[in-house]
Amino acid sequence: MSLPQFEVVQPATLGEALRILSEVKDAAPIAGGTNLIVDMRAGTHRPRMVVDVAALRDLHGIEVTDTEVIIGAATTIAEMLESPILAKHATVLVKACSSFANALIRNRATVGGNLVTAAPCSDTAPALLTLDAEVKLASVRGMRRVPLEKFLVNAFSTIRRSDELLVSVRFRIPSATATGAFRKMGLRKVSCMAKVDVAVMLDGDSAGRCTSARIAIAAASPVAVRARAAEAALVGKALTPEAIAAAAALAARAAAPRARSEYKLRVVEALARRLLAEAALALTRGGSSA
Amino acid sequence: MPRKKTVLRVNGRQHELALDPNVSLLQALRDLGYIDVKNGCEIGECGACAVLLNGTAVNSCMVLAWQANGAEIVTNAGLGTLDKPHPIQEAFADVGAVQCGYCTPGMVISTKALLDRNPDPSEAEIREALSGNLCRCTGYGQIIEAVQLAASRLQAERLAVAAMPTASLTRERVDEGSRSPGRVGEANPGSRRGRT
Numbered sequence: 001m002s003l004p005q006f007e008v009v010q011p012a013t014l015g016e017a018l019r020i021l022s023e024v025k026d027a028a029p030i031a032g033g034t035n036l037i038v039d040m041r042a043g044t045h046r047p048r049m050v051v052d053v054a055a056l057r058d059l060h061g062i063e064v065t066d067t068e069v070i071i072g073a074a075t076t077i078a079e080m081l082e083s084p085i086l087a088k089h090a091t092v093l094v095k096a097c098s099s100f101a102n103a104l105i106r107n108r109a110t111v112g113g114n115l116v117t118a119a120p121c122s123d124t125a126p127a128l129l130t131l132d133a134e135v136k137l138a139s140v141r142g143m144r145r146v147p148l149e150k151f152l153v154n155a156f157s158t159i160r161r162s163d164e165l166l167v168s169v170r171f172r173i174p175s176a177t178a179t180g181a182f183r184k185m186g187l188r189k190v191s192c193m194a195k196v197d198v199a200v201m202l203d204g205d206s207a208g209r210c211t212s213a214r215i216a217i218a219a220a221s222p223v224a225v226r227a228r229a230a231e232a233a234l235v236g237k238a239l240t241p242e243a244i245a246a247a248a249a250l251a252a253r254a255a256a257p258r259a260r261s262e263y264k265l266r267v268v269e270a271l272a273r274r275l276l277a278e279a280a281l282a283l284t285r286g287g288s289s290a
Numbered sequence: 291m292p293r294k295k296t297v298l299r300v301n302g303r304q305h306e307l308a309l310d311p312n313v314s315l316l317q318a319l320r321d322l323g324y325i326d327v328k329n330g331c332e333i334g335e336c337g338a339c340a341v342l343l344n345g346t347a348v349n350s351c352m353v354l355a356w357q358a359n360g361a362e363i364v365t366n367a368g369l370g371t372l373d374k375p376h377p378i379q380e381a382f383a384d385v386g387a388v389q390c391g392y393c394t395p396g397m398v399i400s401t402k403a404l405l406d407r408n409p410d411p412s413e414a415e416i417r418e419a420l421s422g423n424l425c426r427c428t429g430y431g432q433i434i435e436a437v438q439l440a441a442s443r444l445q446a447e448r449l450a451v452a453a454m455p456t457a458s459l460t461r462e463r464v465d466e467g468s469r470s471p472g473r474v475g476e477a478n479p480g481s482r483r484g485r486t
Binding site (some may be wrong): 005006007034037038041050052054101107108190191 | 291292294311312313314317332333334335337340346347348349351352353354356357368400417418419420421422423424
C-alpha cells in the first residue's frame with residue numbers, strides 16, 4: 001500500500017528546520033518515522049511537507065554534565081539501550097527501552113518521537129516522568145524548557161506548537177542511592193503495546209525512611225501520569241509492607257482507564273506494589289542506580 | 291511533488307534513482323528486483339521486510355527510500371546465494387527452520403545483525419533479537435536452533451582462521467578482497483566449504 005504524496009525537505013541546520021516549521025503550516029518533522037510512516041500510510045496523518053530532522057546534530061547524543069543527563073530527541077531507543085551513561089544513571093529508562101516494541105523498531109524509533117506522539121502507551125514517558133524529566137522545545141521564537149508532566153496533555157496531544165521542534169529531554173542525575181524499577185504488562189512478551197506500564201523511583205535515608213518517591217503510570221489513562229498522592233503518602237515514612245500497600249492503592253486512583261478496561265486499576269495497584277517493594281528492597285541493600 | 295534523487299547501495303550494487311518522496315525503501319527495493327525482501331504487514335510488526343541499513347536491522351516498510359540515501363543496504367540475497375549460502379542461511383536450511391519461508395529472509399537478517407554484535411548469544415538474547423520477526427507457520431523452536439547452529443559454525447570458522455599459519459592467512463586476505471561485493475561479513479567463506 002503506498003503512502004499519500006508529500007513534499008520532503010532536508011534542512012542542514014536546526015535554524016533552517018525551525019524556519020521551515022514556522023513558515024509551512026502543515027509540516028511534520030520526521031526522525032525515525034516509525035509512527036509517522038504508519039500514520040501516513042493509514043491516512044490518519046496527511047502532512048503536506050515532511051521535514052527530515054534525523055541528521056540534525058543538535059538532536060543527537062546522550063551527554064552527562066555535573067548535574068544533568070541530556071538526551072537528544074533523535075536518539076534511537078536502541079542507542080539508549082546501549083548507553084553507558086543511562087546504564088549508570090537511569091536504569092529505569094533502560095528497562096523501559098528494553099520493553100519497547102521489538103528489536104527492529106527500536107533501531108529506528110526515537111525518544112523524541114515517542115514523547116511527541118504522546119500515545120497513552122508510551123514506554124519512555126513513564127520512566128522519564130519518574131526521573132522528573134524536562135523537554136526542550138525550539139522554534140524561531142526561541143527555546144523553552146517544560147517539565148515532561150506538563151508537556152503531555154492528553155492522548156496524542158502535547159503543548160508543542162506546530163512551529164516547535166522537540167530538541168532534547170533532560171533530567172537531573174538521580175542521587176547515588178535512588179533506585180528505580182519499571183514493568184510493562186502487555187498481551188505478549190515483546191512487540192506489543194503496553195496495557196499498563198508502571199515506573200517507580202525511590203530514595204531513602206540510612207534510617208530506612210523514604211526521602212523521595214516518584215511513581216508514573218502509562219496506558220491506564222489518556223496519557224502517562226504521575227501518581228502524586230501515592231508519592232506523597234510514602235515520603236517521610238518507613239518503607240513497610242503497609243506503607244507500600246497503601247501507596248499502591250493510591251497509585252491506582254491516579255489511573256483513569258476507559259470503562260471497559262477497569263481491570264487496569266487492579267493491574268496498576270499490583271504492579272505498583274511489586275515495583276515499590278523491589279525498589280525498597282534495593283534501597284535497603286545500599287541502593288543501586290536509578 | 292518533486293522527485294528525490296536517491297542513491298541506494300544494495301548488496302554492493304549502486305542504483306541512482308529519482309523517486310517520489312512517499313516511496314518506502316521496501317517498495318523501492320522490490321521494484322529494483324530485490325524480491326527476497328518480503329512485503330508483510332507494512333506497519334512494522336512482522337519483520338518480513340527486514341534489511342541491514344549500515345549494519346543495523348530495520349523494517350524497510352518503515353523507512354522511506356530517501357532516508358536510506360547513500361546507506362549500505364544488505365538483503366538476505368546479499369548474504370549468500372543458492373550456490374554459496376551464508377552459514378546463517380545454511381543453518382536455517384540444515385535445521386529445517388523454514389516452512390513457507392516467507393519470514394525467513396527477515397529472520398536471517400535479524401540473525402546476521404545479532405551475530406555481528408554478539409557471536410555467542412544466549413537463547414534469551416536470540417529470542418530478543420528476533421522479537422521483531424514473526425513466523426506464522428511453524429513456531430520458533432527450530433529458528434532458535436538454527437541461530438545457535440549458525441553461531442557455533444561461525445565461531446568455529448573464526449577460530450580456524452585465527453589458527454592458520456601467517457602465510458596462508460595472507461593468502462586468505464587476498465581471497466577476501468576478491469570476493470563479490472555482495473557477500474559481507476563472513477570470516478572466510480572460501481575455506482568453509484572444505485570443512486564440515
